[in-house]
Every structure is written in structure tokens, then in C-alpha cells.
Amino acid sequence: MIFEHDVLVIGAGMAGLRSAIEANRAGADVAILTKVYPVRSHTNAAQGGINAALGEGDSWESHAYDTVKGSDFLGDQDAIEILAQEAPSDIIELEHMGVIFNRDEEGRLGSRNFGGATHARTYFVADITGQAMLHVGYEQILKYKIPCYNEFFATSLILEGGEAKGCLAIELRTGEMHMVKAKAVIMCTGGVGRAFEPSTNALICTGDGMALAYQAGAPLMDMEMVQYHPTTLPSNGALLTEGARGEGAYLINSLGERFMQKYAPNMLELASRDVVSRSEQTEINEGRGINGCVLLDCRHLGEQVIRTKLSQIYDLAKDFSGIDLVKEPVPIRPGMHYIMGGIKTDVNGRTMLPGLFAAGETACISLHGGNRLGANSLLELVVFGRRAGAAAAEHAARSQHSGAGEKRLKQDDDTIRELLGREDKGEHAGPLRMELGRTMHENVGVYRTAEGLTKAIGLVAQLKERYRRISVGDKGQVFNTNLTAALELGNMLDVSEAICRGSLMREESRGAQFRLDFPDRNDEQWLKHTLAYKDGDSVRMDTLPVKITRWEPVKRTY
Amino acid sequence: MDVNLRVQRYDPAGDRKPYYEEYLLTGQPEGVTVLDALIEVRENVDETLGMRCSCRSSICGSCAMRINGQATLACKTRVSSVAQPDGSVTVEPMGNMPVLKDLVVDFEIFWNKINDIGPWLKTEGPVPEREYIVDNEKMLNLIGTVGCIMCGACVSDCTVLAADPDFLGPAALAKAYRFVGDPRDAHREERLADYVKDGGIWDCTHCYYCVEVCPKGVAPMEWILELRREAEAAGHTNHNGVRHSKVFAESVKEAGWLDEAKLAMESMGSLKEKLSLVPVGLRSLLHGKMPPTGPLHYKRPGADHVKRIFEELEAKE
Incomplete structure (x- = not known):
């Protein structure tokens, strides 16, 4: 079928929901298309909280500077200023929408400490902040009766006259291909964690939106900036919130030392994530780990704090590691968690492809530069989701629908039929994805070298070649997750190539990128963003200067 | 392994x-x-x-x-x-x-039930410049329901839904409490009036399955019971469910066991409903299955102890 809306939001995490709400408020006919159901998105996984300079003695400038410093001076300061200035009102709006934030004794919003922040400016709902926000976002979608194409998998963007005009998508329930035309498209499809193995990310985080935009000609920016979170469980990669350290938990090595005293004497466990993850990896590499892990110790926080403010991670440690946080420290290790890079956008979510907007982890504005501070990602979703929604509605108001019809629909349908119709003699997506994940983790992880990156580029190219000949075992129409896994793998391979190329190009160490062969930050040559364009079967790289408004780069210590 | x-x-x-x-x-x-x-x-x-x-x-x-x-x-x-x-x-x-x-x-059934309870905060009056000032204890209490991840496990194993697809079900009703119990919500009265209707809070039979299967410890049935208390306190007492729970307790308190026929009859609010029970009663009588009722509903041995338990609990309330 062919559907029409003014604005189409792809993805139903908090960035998607917030942008849809704003486009709706601006009077646009907006719809959401998502490959899962709205409350299933990965926003859920954000545990610790959301930042804003709301408290007494705090200021937006302080929040902005902490973010700039956290980014290792790679973040664009105009965007960071907007983030910090608009954070307070956006959080108050979330409270008005219904989010049940933790309060102080007077009934006002209460905050907690978080990594890389000089004030306690993280507002939270126990350790389920993302879930609590996402569910309220969904409530608002129901309130405003915004239509949702649930369990629709986007296969490509409609391009016409160099503009994005909607997308093609498979309805998982029926296997049918549909066309959703729109005068503006907002990409809110989250990160690409599944290109790494292990990762804290959900199985749905496969970089679909990044790949679709990239394939349509929009560049990806700073893709080498991949965040490893300091506290993930070894068994399944599950995340334990930074809120634990915010509440005062320690990191300990096999000798029982609080090793962060060596690496970040002032901020200790609450230094920025890149610093803590690297410190942990160094401890492990130098033989002071325990089976490839160090320990997170919450015992001194007491049962009351653990059970009320950290209840989810109490359950996670119990369910997945068999450890009672009240009584024992839990083994943890750095795990791939977030990508600071994404589709390049301006401060209103505009990508370099007219008609296409992006917000959230999919986008790179760039707020987080080389390293994202904890609790700035939920904030990004609401501030820049809102701004992208408004800008997309405005664009749609002065734009026309595409003339594309059945012929364009058949194009994607034929591609899918061809893939499904192949005799099942090729390799399958699952094992190939595992190879990709291991390749990326081994060579594009916490510590990188030109040698490892060149190897990864070669391996990804080989995987792409093998991918061309894969087959799909499930030939059915209804809920064919085998087919979507194959399409997702194609998306991850494209995005992974851009990650590797960005990392090889950036010959310095900054934020999450640590090159053993270039161990220092090089402001003279690399105070700039990397851009990756898809150029046929290859990648064309470019750079863009960093926007500096008021904070000149200085040496970063915690 | x-x-x-x-x-x-x-x-x-x-x-x-x-x-x-x-x-x-x-x-x-x-x-x-x-x-x-x-x-x-x-x-x-x-x-x-x-x-x-x-x-x-x-x-x-x-x-x-x-x-x-x-x-x-x-x-x-x-x-x-x-x-x-x-x-x-x-x-x-x-x-x-x-x-x-x-x-x-097919999850549509689940989402439709959630949508049926009006699942968004409804505030009234001037919007404050900052946050609503509310008691943290009340907010912490709501985290019990906000912890629901809408996985559907409770709906899957709900014994009432198996018999009556119109029941709102445990997930939606737990979500309903999330708004009734929220001091910022201004539509508490209308919500309660809505939730006491057929298919609402009084249709739960306390089988405890939802409490047992919930993977997040939300215990939906506990919130349904909380909604009942709130609804009664708000004056929604003219309901078969309210009468049912009262007669149930009184009957056990007085005789140590349940007067089933009286329970059925006195739960019904209207004469028409009471009359609808007559054929069932007659059939029971014909088959010798009418439980002893009224004056025939004798006290069980030890009934006085049961009564004492009731009285002690009532004194505590």
C-alpha cells in the first residue's frame, strides 16, 4: 500500500517520540514507523538519569563546559551551548508530561552525581530513568493520537530531486512491502552496537537509519568515536549504571586497590567514561584483573540505597552474575556501549540531504565529540528531538509529496523477493554478524593501532563480499526475522566500514579513540571532525573544523 | 551444559x-x-x-x-x-x-487495553513554572507501577481474561493506578468512576497468577486491590463487587464459613439481577446441591475464633 504523511519519523525511541510530539504541535500530520513496538526501543536501557543545570549554584555554562571537556574538545560548542541552555525547561516539561522524577524532602526534583560532572545535576527515576521517560513519551503519542506503523522495517529512503521523500518498509506481520510518502523524514533509529560483540546494546541496535541515510548520500561524522562503558557484566554484556558510582561505589583491582586514584586523582571513579574504561583495561592488561574483569564494589552503600536507588542493577547482578551486591563486589569490564558519531546534522536536526532530519544516537550534531558524558544522551533525545520535530514540520509545510508510485515500491519488493528466492546454499546472517562483531571488538575497541584497523578494514571488506552471496533460510512471509537479520547485517557492514575508516584516518588519541601508535591528542592537525561519504562501493573521507565559541582546548585531566 | x-x-x-x-x-x-x-x-x-x-x-x-x-x-x-x-x-x-x-x-489486544484506561497524566489549572511540588513518598510508591515494562506476562496468564476478553486485565489496571495515585493528576474521580464499570477492577478474582508471573515485581493484583479501596473511599459503593466483598467477610465472620447462596443473592444490586439467580437456585435445590443458607447456615466449630481474628484486624484499621 501507499501511505502519505507530512512528516515521517523512523524509530520510536525517545528521540522519535519527542520529535513526533513536536511536529504534531506544529500542526503537521506526523506518523511514526518502527521495527518494534514503541516501548521496546533502546531508550529503555538508559538507567542513570538526565542532566540539567537546574540546581542552586549550578549554571548552564558549567554544564556546557563539563560536556566540552568530556568531549575532549571535539564537540561543537554552539550545539553544546544549546543543549545546556535548553536542558532545564525540557526536563521540567518531562515532569509536566508525567515522568515520576525522584524528589528531595521538600518535594522538589532531587539529583545525583554522575561521571565527568562538577555538580550533582543528574535527575533520575530510580535506575529506570530511560524506561520511565520512554513510557511517558508513548503515553503522549496515545494522547495526541499520533499514528504508528508498528513492526515495520524500513528498507530504503525515497529520493526525488535530491530530497528525502519518505521510505519503503516491510510490514513484519504480513511480509508486505509498503511505501510511506512524507515531505520530511526524521531518522531516530538509535545506535549500531550490534556491529560489536559483546555490546551493552539491544539486538535491535543495528544502525539501520545511519545506513539508510549514508546509502542515500548523507555523510556520517566522527564514526570512530565509539564509547566503551566502564561497568558491564562479562556474561552477557549487560550494563550496570554509572549511577552506582554516582552513589559512591568503588572500582577495585585484584590487589584490592581503588586503582582510579592513579589515573584520575580528583574525580576518581567519576572521571569521564573513556578515562575509566581505559584505566580498567590497563589494569586488566597489566595483570591486576580477575578473569578479564575488575570489581565494582557497592557494599559500603548499604542495603537501603542499593535496594531503592539501584534496584534494577541489584537484579541484573543477581540474575546474570549470581551476585548479591549488598554482600559481594561484582566483576565488570569495559563494554561497547554507545556511538558518539552518526548522521551529520546541524543544531536543528538537518542532515546534508534536504528533507532528511536526524536526532538521538543516530545523529551527530556534534554534542559528545570524542566522549559522551553519562546522562547527556537522554537529554539529547528531548532537546534535539524537539528541535528536529519543529524543523521537519516547517520543512514539510513548504514542500511537496513525491510522485513516486508502484514502480518505486516494486523496486524494493523485487530486491527482497530476490533475496528470499535464493536457494538456501549461501552463508547465513547470524554467523557473519558474529564475525563482524568480533572483528570490530578486537581491532576497533579500547586500544587501536594502524595495523589492527587496516586488518579490520580488510576483514569488513571480505565480509561485505560474502554478504553479497548470503541466503535466507526462512522463506515465509509472516514475521520473518531471518530476513530482517540479513537486512540489518547489510546496514551494519556499511556503518562498520565508516567506523574503521574514520578511526584509521584520525591519527591521534582523543576521547574514546586511543591510538597506541599516536598516543597524544593533536590539536594542531586534528581539532576537526571526520566525515564519511558513501561513494559507490567505496568510502570517501573528508574533514570539517570543530566549532569553538568560548572554550579553547586545554589539557584534559580528572 | x-x-x-x-x-x-x-x-x-x-x-x-x-x-x-x-x-x-x-x-x-x-x-x-x-x-x-x-x-x-x-x-x-x-x-x-x-x-x-x-x-x-x-x-x-x-x-x-x-x-x-x-x-x-x-x-x-x-x-x-x-x-x-x-x-x-x-x-x-x-x-x-x-x-x-x-x-x-498478536499484541494489539494488549495495547488496546492500555489505551482504554486513558494512560496519560491529566493535569488541570495553571501549569507551574517549575516542577509540581509533591511528596517524594507518593512518587516512590508509584515506581512500583512504573516498573511495568508491558511484556504481557500478566495478561498471558490472567485467568479472568481467559474467560472474559472484555476484562481490562492486570497490566492496564496497574497502569491505571499509576495515574489515580499520582498527586499531579486532576482526573482521579472520573478515572475511578470509569474503572469500577464492568470489565474493570471488580472483575479480578484474586487468583494471584499476575503477581506470580510478573518478571518485574509489579504485582498488578495489589494495585487492583488498591484501586478498589480508593474507589470505595471515593463513594463508589453501589456495586456488586463492593457488596460481594462485604457479605463475604460478614458471613465468614459470623459463622466461620461462607453462606454461598446469601453471598450470591446479596451481591446483586437490583431485583432483576436477584431474580436472574432464581433458576440456578431451583436447579441446585432439585439436584440436592443447595448449600445451607439463612437460618440453616450453622456456625462451624471454632467460629468464635474466626470472629476474634476479624475483630482484632478491624481494631487495627
């Missing part, structure tokens, strides 16, 4: 009815979860297996299914904790929702 999965399969395109397929996986790690095992099957053994899953950390609510007959999240269930003596684990789709394929059920 070895894992022996017995999975209910159904493909609407080719199968007339569901069947079971067994998958034996060897050399799995000790802590392997049911979801890990199912993913292993889907990626390396049988790609046609249909299921939903995403976060692997029991927060997205995608992978609820029946494991050994009880709904739960596959990602938080370790195989070693549920394997039968013969090593097998039976995996089936959730109940009370039609199966689309294998372990994938």
Missing part, C-alpha cells in the same frame, strides 16, 4: 495446528538463559524460528513467553533453573493473545 528445548511451532502459512519441535544444544555455558538458547537455535540450527527479543536485560519487554507453562521473560530465565529432571525446557507462546507465528503473539 546440554540444553534440550521443546518449542511450540506454528506457521500460519503451512500448519493447521501447532506442534512441538525439539532442539538439543550441546556445550552451552553454565549460565545460559532460555533466550540465549533460542537465539542459538535461530542463528545456527533453525532459522525459521519466529520470536521477539531485543534488550537481553529484562527492560524492553519483548521476549515474554511461556516457559514450562508459565509466562516470563526468556532473557532472565536461566536454563539451569527451569530444566525438568529429563533436562528439557518447554517453550510456548503467551496465552490470551492469538499466535501469529511460533512464539510471536
Whole structure:
């Protein structure tokens, strides 16, 4: 079928929901298309909280500077200023929408400490902040009766006259291909964690939106900036919130030392994530780990704090590691968690492809530069989701629908039929994805070298070649997750190539990128963003200067 | 360890009815979860297996299914904790929702019920410049319901929904309390008036299944009971449910056991409803199954002790 809306939001995490709400408020006919159901998105996984300079003695400038410093001076300061200035009102709006934030004794919003922040400016709902926000976002979608194409998998963007005009998508329930035309498209499809193995990310985080935009000609920016979170469980990669350290938990090595005293004497466990993850990896590499892990110790926080403010991670440690946080420290290790890079956008979510907007982890504005501070990602979703929604509605108001019809629909349908119709003699997506994940983790992880990156580029190219000949075992129409896994793998391979190329190009160490062969930050040559364009079967790289408004780069210590 | 999965399969395109397929996986790690095992099957053994899953950390609510007959999240269930003596684990789709394929059920029923309770905060009056000032204790209390991840496990195993598809069900009603109990919500009265209608809070039969299966400790039934207390306190007393609970308690308090016929009769609010019970009563009488009622409802030995328990509890309230 062919559907029409003014604005189409792809993805139903908090960035998607917030942008849809704003486009709706601006009077646009907006719809959401998502490959899962709205409350299933990965926003859920954000545990610790959301930042804003709301408290007494705090200021937006302080929040902005902490973010700039956290980014290792790679973040664009105009965007960071907007983030910090608009954070307070956006959080108050979330409270008005219904989010049940933790309060102080007077009934006002209460905050907690978080990594890389000089004030306690993280507002939270126990350790389920993302879930609590996402569910309220969904409530608002129901309130405003915004239509949702649930369990629709986007296969490509409609391009016409160099503009994005909607997308093609498979309805998982029926296997049918549909066309959703729109005068503006907002990409809110989250990160690409599944290109790494292990990762804290959900199985749905496969970089679909990044790949679709990239394939349509929009560049990806700073893709080498991949965040490893300091506290993930070894068994399944599950995340334990930074809120634990915010509440005062320690990191300990096999000798029982609080090793962060060596690496970040002032901020200790609450230094920025890149610093803590690297410190942990160094401890492990130098033989002071325990089976490839160090320990997170919450015992001194007491049962009351653990059970009320950290209840989810109490359950996670119990369910997945068999450890009672009240009584024992839990083994943890750095795990791939977030990508600071994404589709390049301006401060209103505009990508370099007219008609296409992006917000959230999919986008790179760039707020987080080389390293994202904890609790700035939920904030990004609401501030820049809102701004992208408004800008997309405005664009749609002065734009026309595409003339594309059945012929364009058949194009994607034929591609899918061809893939499904192949005799099942090729390799399958699952094992190939595992190879990709291991390749990326081994060579594009916490510590990188030109040698490892060149190897990864070669391996990804080989995987792409093998991918061309894969087959799909499930030939059915209804809920064919085998087919979507194959399409997702194609998306991850494209995005992974851009990650590797960005990392090889950036010959310095900054934020999450640590090159053993270039161990220092090089402001003279690399105070700039990397851009990756898809150029046929290859990648064309470019750079863009960093926007500096008021904070000149200085040496970063915690 | 070895894992022996017995999975209910159904493909609407080719199968007339569901069947079971067994998958034996060897050399799995000790802590392997049911979801890990199912993913292993889907990626390396049988790609046609249909299921939903995403976060692997029991927060997205995608992978609820029946494991050994009880709904739960596959990602938080370790195989070693549920394997039968013969090593097998039976995996089936959730109940009370039609199966689309294998372990994938049609969730529309679930979302519609959530939508039916008016699931968004309804404030009135001038919007404050800053946050609403409210008691933290009241907010912390709501976290119990906000912890719901809408996985559908409670709806799957709800015994009332199995008999009456119109029941709002445990997930939606727990969500309803989230607004009734929120001091910022200005529509408490209308909400309660809505939730006491047929299909609402009085249709729960306290079977406790939702409490037992909820993987997040939300205990939906407890919130339904809380809604009942709130509704009664707000004056919604002219309801069969309210009369039912009162007569039930009085009858047990006085005689030590339940006067079933009186309970049925006095629960009914209208003469028409009372008369509708007459044929059932007559049939019971004809078959000698009418329980002793009224003056014939004798006191059980020890009834005085039961009465004392009631009185002590009432004194505490």
C-alpha cells in the first residue's frame, strides 16, 4: 500500500517520540514507523538519569563546559551551548508530561552525581530513568493520537530531486512491502552496537537509519568515536549504571586497590567514561584483573540505597552474575556501549540531504565529540528531538509529496523477493554478524593501532563480499526475522566500514579513540571532525573544523 | 551444559495446528538463559524460528513467553533453573493473545487495553513554572507501577481474561493506578468512576497468577486491590463487587464459613439481577446441591475464633 504523511519519523525511541510530539504541535500530520513496538526501543536501557543545570549554584555554562571537556574538545560548542541552555525547561516539561522524577524532602526534583560532572545535576527515576521517560513519551503519542506503523522495517529512503521523500518498509506481520510518502523524514533509529560483540546494546541496535541515510548520500561524522562503558557484566554484556558510582561505589583491582586514584586523582571513579574504561583495561592488561574483569564494589552503600536507588542493577547482578551486591563486589569490564558519531546534522536536526532530519544516537550534531558524558544522551533525545520535530514540520509545510508510485515500491519488493528466492546454499546472517562483531571488538575497541584497523578494514571488506552471496533460510512471509537479520547485517557492514575508516584516518588519541601508535591528542592537525561519504562501493573521507565559541582546548585531566 | 528445548511451532502459512519441535544444544555455558538458547537455535540450527527479543536485560519487554507453562521473560530465565529432571525446557507462546507465528503473539489486544484506561497524566489549572511540588513518598510508591515494562506476562496468564476478553486485565489496571495515585493528576474521580464499570477492577478474582508471573515485581493484583479501596473511599459503593466483598467477610465472620447462596443473592444490586439467580437456585435445590443458607447456615466449630481474628484486624484499621 501507499501511505502519505507530512512528516515521517523512523524509530520510536525517545528521540522519535519527542520529535513526533513536536511536529504534531506544529500542526503537521506526523506518523511514526518502527521495527518494534514503541516501548521496546533502546531508550529503555538508559538507567542513570538526565542532566540539567537546574540546581542552586549550578549554571548552564558549567554544564556546557563539563560536556566540552568530556568531549575532549571535539564537540561543537554552539550545539553544546544549546543543549545546556535548553536542558532545564525540557526536563521540567518531562515532569509536566508525567515522568515520576525522584524528589528531595521538600518535594522538589532531587539529583545525583554522575561521571565527568562538577555538580550533582543528574535527575533520575530510580535506575529506570530511560524506561520511565520512554513510557511517558508513548503515553503522549496515545494522547495526541499520533499514528504508528508498528513492526515495520524500513528498507530504503525515497529520493526525488535530491530530497528525502519518505521510505519503503516491510510490514513484519504480513511480509508486505509498503511505501510511506512524507515531505520530511526524521531518522531516530538509535545506535549500531550490534556491529560489536559483546555490546551493552539491544539486538535491535543495528544502525539501520545511519545506513539508510549514508546509502542515500548523507555523510556520517566522527564514526570512530565509539564509547566503551566502564561497568558491564562479562556474561552477557549487560550494563550496570554509572549511577552506582554516582552513589559512591568503588572500582577495585585484584590487589584490592581503588586503582582510579592513579589515573584520575580528583574525580576518581567519576572521571569521564573513556578515562575509566581505559584505566580498567590497563589494569586488566597489566595483570591486576580477575578473569578479564575488575570489581565494582557497592557494599559500603548499604542495603537501603542499593535496594531503592539501584534496584534494577541489584537484579541484573543477581540474575546474570549470581551476585548479591549488598554482600559481594561484582566483576565488570569495559563494554561497547554507545556511538558518539552518526548522521551529520546541524543544531536543528538537518542532515546534508534536504528533507532528511536526524536526532538521538543516530545523529551527530556534534554534542559528545570524542566522549559522551553519562546522562547527556537522554537529554539529547528531548532537546534535539524537539528541535528536529519543529524543523521537519516547517520543512514539510513548504514542500511537496513525491510522485513516486508502484514502480518505486516494486523496486524494493523485487530486491527482497530476490533475496528470499535464493536457494538456501549461501552463508547465513547470524554467523557473519558474529564475525563482524568480533572483528570490530578486537581491532576497533579500547586500544587501536594502524595495523589492527587496516586488518579490520580488510576483514569488513571480505565480509561485505560474502554478504553479497548470503541466503535466507526462512522463506515465509509472516514475521520473518531471518530476513530482517540479513537486512540489518547489510546496514551494519556499511556503518562498520565508516567506523574503521574514520578511526584509521584520525591519527591521534582523543576521547574514546586511543591510538597506541599516536598516543597524544593533536590539536594542531586534528581539532576537526571526520566525515564519511558513501561513494559507490567505496568510502570517501573528508574533514570539517570543530566549532569553538568560548572554550579553547586545554589539557584534559580528572 | 546440554540444553534440550521443546518449542511450540506454528506457521500460519503451512500448519493447521501447532506442534512441538525439539532442539538439543550441546556445550552451552553454565549460565545460559532460555533466550540465549533460542537465539542459538535461530542463528545456527533453525532459522525459521519466529520470536521477539531485543534488550537481553529484562527492560524492553519483548521476549515474554511461556516457559514450562508459565509466562516470563526468556532473557532472565536461566536454563539451569527451569530444566525438568529429563533436562528439557518447554517453550510456548503467551496465552490470551492469538499466535501469529511460533512464539510471536498478536499484541494489539494488549495495547488496546492500555489505551482504554486513558494512560496519560491529566493535569488541570495553571501549569507551574517549575516542577509540581509533591511528596517524594507518593512518587516512590508509584515506581512500583512504573516498573511495568508491558511484556504481557500478566495478561498471558490472567485467568479472568481467559474467560472474559472484555476484562481490562492486570497490566492496564496497574497502569491505571499509576495515574489515580499520582498527586499531579486532576482526573482521579472520573478515572475511578470509569474503572469500577464492568470489565474493570471488580472483575479480578484474586487468583494471584499476575503477581506470580510478573518478571518485574509489579504485582498488578495489589494495585487492583488498591484501586478498589480508593474507589470505595471515593463513594463508589453501589456495586456488586463492593457488596460481594462485604457479605463475604460478614458471613465468614459470623459463622466461620461462607453462606454461598446469601453471598450470591446479596451481591446483586437490583431485583432483576436477584431474580436472574432464581433458576440456578431451583436447579441446585432439585439436584440436592443447595448449600445451607439463612437460618440453616450453622456456625462451624471454632467460629468464635474466626470472629476474634476479624475483630482484632478491624481494631487495627
